[in-house]
Amino acid sequence: MTHNNFWLKKIEISVSEAEKRTGRNAMNMQETYTAYLIETRSVEHTDGQSVLTDSLWRRYSEFELLRSYLLVYYPHIVVPPLPEKRAEFVWHKLSADNMDPDFVERRRIGLENFLLRIASHPILCRDKIFYLFLTQEGNWKETVNETGFQLKEIY
Numbered sequence: 001m002t003h004n005n006f007w008l009k010k011i012e013i014s015v016s017e018a019e020k021r022t023g024r025n026a027m028n029m030q031e032t033y034t035a036y037l038i039e040t041r042s043v044e045h046t047d048g049q050s051v052l053t054d055s056l057w058r059r060y061s062e063f064e065l066l067r068s069y070l071l072v073y074y075p076h077i078v079v080p081p082l083p084e085k086r087a088e089f090v091w092h093k094l095s096a097d098n099m100d101p102d103f104v105e106r107r108r109i110g111l112e113n114f115l116l117r118i119a120s121h122p123i124l125c126r127d128k129i130f131y132l133f134l135t136q137e138g139n140w141k142e143t144v145n146e147t148g149f150q151l152k153e154i155y
Contacts, residue, residue, distance in 0.1 A: 012041045013119055013134065015112035018104045019057070034104055035059055036111055040134050056137040060085060063111055065144055066133050070124060072149040077124065080117035083110025 017037040025031045035057040042053070063082055070079045083106065115134075118124045129144055136143065 012039075012043055013112070013115050014039050014041075015108050015115065016055075018108045020099055032099070033059055034099065034107075036063075036108060038115070038134060054135060056135075058133070060107070060111075062133070062141065063114065065141060066130065067114075069129055069144050069147065069149045070118070070127070072152050073127070073147075074124065077121070079124070080114050082114055083107045 015036050016039050019035050019037070020032060021035050022030060022032050036059075037055055037057055039053060039055045060082075064085075067079055067082055070077075118130055124130060129147065132140055132143055
């Protein structure tokens, strides 16, 4: 059993909260977005000590970046889908409010399922970038971009 596989069987992953935030985008324009709290929790108790919990916030775009990376590096594996990015009324083809609480909750559940499916895959769960997605708050995007995955072709 590999170390990463061993690690994965000893943690729980959840996307426990969604929070509306306001910030500046790359063009220095104000934007409102939703951030999701990812919590990883140790399943085992060691010597009666409390369970270790780690948490960090991720935007939907970071989930998209993780999925894009996995699609490039694992072209022969079916990478789980992400939930929809925007709420849409299919019969009208109109975008709805992405801050709608029901939509945000459905997307939160979908993002959690996405992470759990990757975590349960025998190959994807061992990926270093996936591990860093769950554990490294600062500079995660830079680490992914340094892999050069955008330059590789998808066959």
